[in-house]
Amino acid sequence: MKPWARTTLSLAGVGLAAYTGYGGVLWWYQDSLIFPVPGGIDRQSLDFGAHEVGAQTLDLEAADGTALYGWHYRGRGERLVIYLPGNGESVAGNIPLHRLLQNHNWDVVTLAYRGYPGSEGAPSEEGLVMDATALWEWASREYPPSSIVLHGRSLGGGVATHLAEHANPSALVLESSFRSMRAVAGRWAPIHPVDWLLRHPFDTETRAPVVGVPTLIVHSSTDRLIPPAVSAYEIRDAFAESESLLVAGWSHAECLPVVDDQVQRLYLEFLDRAVPLDD
Secondary structure (H helix, E strand, O other): OOHHHHHHHHHHHHHHHHHHHHHHHHHHHHHHHHOOOOOOOOHHHHHHHHHHHOOEEEEEEOOOOOEEEEEEEOOOOOOEEEEEOOOOOOOOOOHHHHHHHHHOOOEEEEEEOOOOOOOOOOOOHHHHHHHHHHHHHHHHHHOOHHHEEEEEEOHHHHHHHHHHOOOOOOEEEEEOOEOOHHHHHHHHOOOOOHHHHOOOOOOHHHHHHHOOOOEEEEEEOOOOOOOHHHEHHHHHHHOOOEEEEEEOOOOOOOOHHHHOHHHHHHHHHHHHHHOOOOO
16 A cells, blocks of 8 residues: 555544544533533522522422422512523522512522432433423412413523423513524534434424414524524524514623613513513
């Protein structure tokens, strides 16, 4: 074999090994990438935090027997936002949003997904949907479904859309969320078969046309983790009834209804239209 042929074959082998190795990393480590569970938070700390912010602790059980933990802020008991958090949040991860909602006469409930601080088990798409379903079943016993709004942030948007496909909330809010995990993963591995590698597709795009409730989609054009091209904002027209707003200047880490005045106005107005407050 000529030297140039051996060099070409060697380079091809290195390239194949790198391609295969990166694909293997995506396969084996996708759970830790998709579900970066916060560490160092125990149940005692969460219970103390709930007391400090005026929330009631909530113990639920998913359909498969997994014990789940949540916080419930009970106010007037007339209308409720179910907040489904992003993938790096604990139940205490978005207290400013909870406060905003309380100040505008909304009760709030949020959940620790399985495997997250306070709850048992290990996270997966199927498991998180079971968790959200358990929370919905509890909430719809405490409040009329017509007085409940689902708010999913980031990964929580994928969970919320999945839930809204089968539940009957008054409305749905998708904040800083994606069109599908497949689209996001395609940015990490543009030449890999992500359809084969991905175990948790969270396909909001496919579910959007059958979500028959008013939907608000808000996103930041400067979100680098979920850029607009792979965001739920990009598929806003796939929902039967939607409003949307793309703002600028905020990162993925920032809660848009809290930090952006324009989003906050639209968000609160949307919620009030969905479930008007009885005077």
